[in-house]
Amino acid sequence: MAKKYEFDYDLIVIGSGAGGSAAATIAAREGKRVAIVESDTFGGDSPNWGDIPTKALLHAAVLYDEARHGARFGLRSSTLGYNYPSIRSWKDLAVKRTGAGGNRSYYEKQGVSAYAGSAHFLSPNEISVNRRHLSANHFLIATGSQWIIPEIPGLQNIKYLTPRTILETIRPPKSLLIIGGGDIGIEIAQLMAIFGTKVYIVEKASRLLPHHDSEVGELIERVLSEQKGVTALTHSRVVSVEKDGLLKRVIISRAGTEKSVKVDEVLVAAGRAPIVDMGLENAGVKFTAKGIDVNEYLQTNVKHIFAAGDVLGRNSHTHTALLESHVVANNVIRRNKITPDYTGTPEVIFTHPGIATVGLSEDDCVKRDLPINKAIAPLNIIARSNTSDFRDGFVKIITDKKGVVLGASIVAPHASEMIHELALAVKHKLTAADIASTPHAFLSWSEAVRVAAGKLS
């Protein structure tokens, strides 16, 4: 009979973010011996430095902004102000209330051994954490990703901000240049602009949010520039950065000409790279700088080592990482392996108006050579835009020639809530006629979904 090796744990999870924590707690609940290793703050990026603090700040900012513009509804808001340290305290409270954020004992209460330190593979079944050797039958790598710092001359000589460090600034800067016009760059641009910062966004692509449909990027660029005074420098690239007294001078190349902008702070939000530097070579795990390769069961080439979340190098979100973490938990615990189903996974940007997309974008369909129909319902044609005096936004639905919904984009207040009926439609292959024939409450923003679907049915 083959010898059965004894390990310290059944499962060691490296990284306590969304990709790791769910699997750790599920496996522990099933009676497995589980350890979790975290090199940074327990809970990972989302509750500590990402989604939760940013959205808590955005909530306060949007409230302030709406109240400031309340005169048209008869509200007196001329004396309205804010206290940024108190807003930061609110953000800290929101982080604390998540439970997992910065809270090692949260895992210990779930029966998971928690280790603080960097995990480093010594062999396929053994890691080292602060010189302590831990072995396990299975591993889950969920180390996440980190902000890429582009190689821009002079950038290392100035104190630049990242979306993580800007959350800890004492007050909003007077002026801010954001390198990168993606999801997070846009959220921070709006947040800071509401608090009075003059914001510049530098984006290499021809529009902001280049990974979304063109209508989305164009509308957001217009809203940010007209309503928040943001200067969007598209088709531009930062050539160099240098100190200029207390300010920073940023040289930007745009359409072959160079111009300079003087700002108080520079924020780098030019994409994220997976964290793969943990001795994976010692375990024989295949990986590149773009992420770890996994099969449909989220197993690496070393079958007892799984990976989930941002470390896979895909365009991931907290909810995707959570889904993958649940899949890994199942595949570690049970014999019948399952695969993650990403169909109908929404992507949301919490600006105001919000942005939410699901399924294929128009560009995706063009690349796949799919024959499509599309329809756009501007928000100003529904009654709610009248009662809320808000008109910037639309619902766009894309279907195949039979009317089956392939994808959708929404720019509207509460877009993050509205998208889920379209996510359901994408996941279950519903037609635009199915959506259009479903009653939508009068004076809800979702009436725009019905109108767009009605144009396609």
Add this chain to the structure above:
Amino acid sequence: MIQAVDIIKHGGSRPTEKFLRDKLHSSLVAACLSAKAPEGQAEAAADAVCDKVIIWLQQRPEVTSHDIRVVAARHLKSFHPEAAYLYEQHKITI
């Protein structure tokens, strides 16, 4: 100043050693000289690579000798690609 770093030898067959900058430096210089690099260039490249490896080790109290080889070769590549190849492959090429 680098904290004490333990180097676990390949396969765990030999006892663990403390990290020694000079040992890494000499091996890098030897690789550069084998690739016909001038002595000054070999010394300069080895110095720069050692500094980068030490920065990498700052958060890692315990690594394998294979890790040191991979990280050193990765950095040496930008100074002398041929030497980096020899450094990485020397056990196979000898």
